[in-house]
Amino acid sequence: MEIVIKKVGVIPLRKGSKSIKNKNRKKLLGRPLFAWVLWEALKSKLDEVYIFTDDKNIIEYVKNEYKYNQKCRVIERSAESATDEASTELALKEYAQKINNNYDILCLLQATSPLTTTEDINKVLHKILNDNLDSALTVVEFKRFIWSKDGYPLNYDYNNRPRRQEFEGLLVENGAIYATTKEQFEKTGIRIGGNIGIIKMPEDTFTELDEKRDWIIVEKLLENRLRMNKKLSDRIKAIFLDLDGVFTPGTVFFGAAGELSKEFNIRDGMGLEILRESSDVEIFVITSENSEIVSSRMKKLKIENYYPGIKDKYAKVEEILTDKNIKKSETAYIGDDINDLANLLSAGWSFCPSDAMKEVKQVVDLVLEAKGGKEAIREAVDFIIKYNQRGE
DSSP states (O other), X not given: OOOOXXXXXXXXXXXXXXXXXXGGGSEETTEEHHHHHHHHHHTSSOSEEEEEESOHHHHHHHHHHSTTOTTEXXXXXXXXXXXXXXXXXXXXXXXXXXXXXXXXXXXXEOTTOTTOOHHHHHHXXXXXXXXXXXXXXXXXXXXXXXXXXXXOBSSSOGGGOOOGGGOOOEEEEEEEEEEEEHHHHHHHSSSSOSSEEEEEOOGGGOOOSOSHHHHHHHHHHHHHHHHHTOOOOSSOOEEEEOSTTTTSOSOOEEETTEEEEOOOOHHHHHHHHXXXXXXXXXXXXXXSOOOHHHHHHHHHTTOOOEEOSOSOHHHHHHHHHHHHTOOGGGEEEEOOSGGGHHHHHHSSEEEEOTTSOHHHHTTOSEEOSSOTTTTHHHHHHHHHHHHHHTTO
16 A cells, blocks of 8 residues: 655745845745745645745735645744744744644745745655655755854865865755654754755855845846746747736726726737737737726637736746646747746747836847837737748
8 A cells, every 4th residue: 555645835924024025925026925936836746835924915815826726725824923033943833733733744945045946845855755864955055165253264274275176165054945754843843853864956046035135136046047947949839918018008097987998909909810810829818907898808809818817927827838838938928017027037039018117128038119009919929920930
């Protein structure tokens, strides 16, 4: 009989933050900070992933945004375990009690390490199970010479200074992932103990998001990683479009009864019709808003792949591409604001209207001549059709 080992992940989040206001839900490349780790965890070999927080806004966001994912859970954290003085271990004990200690492996994931990947999480789980360990953690190589405050070298002989390539250096905790068996945690009450294994993560994961200056560093590192993974394909197979600011000029007319009207461009609609009729490029529209007016427009344009009310657009695009077996390199993305940044950075080709936000203009492959709702889509479609025709 096969033994089933239940592996659960927990991401503890506090509502307050002194160094960075609302840090855990602050936008990092257009996504809430915690969403970067959460999405990677949901794709991993963890059986369940819990957001454990006292922040009502995060609770509502997760329940709405990831309700389709059977792995995702939310548990409210007590005020006592979310104070500045409360330890992470206190939060872990409370969390374990709230799930009735129903786990075999407990994996602590830190939102302040947004460069954590699914592969990193799986490596830690595999290390514990494959090597029969009590716990495991992630580290990075740190090749620096360390001194005591009294002027003594701690990790090298300055009389025989080694070259960097010959220097083993140190392994330093990066605070990203800790995992422990139930037996070890119940015995010691701490995240690691007993026979401990280590998993190396890339050097760029060294910085944790604790201070404002860290945010600038990590954001740039994450942006570089998304760009590095970007590879151009010979053919574009899917186009993803934001709505407001792309299909429309970014304005909406409201009355006492709510939304009254939006402005759409007929030539943009014709461009999408031409693309659909003349090629096999799939069209996807993803927006954070829910609008009956937009739904009617999508039906008129015969766009079946329409996803309203999506806050985490990056996760939705990844989910769609996995389902459709399409590579990121085979996609094009059109967006105009910061909630599109992650997708714009990682898509094969990225476009924005000429009146997009400056943060968006700085990262896209092509700033279109037209404005949003003023034939920007038609311009991008013409580019895609010509691009795909090159190899024919």
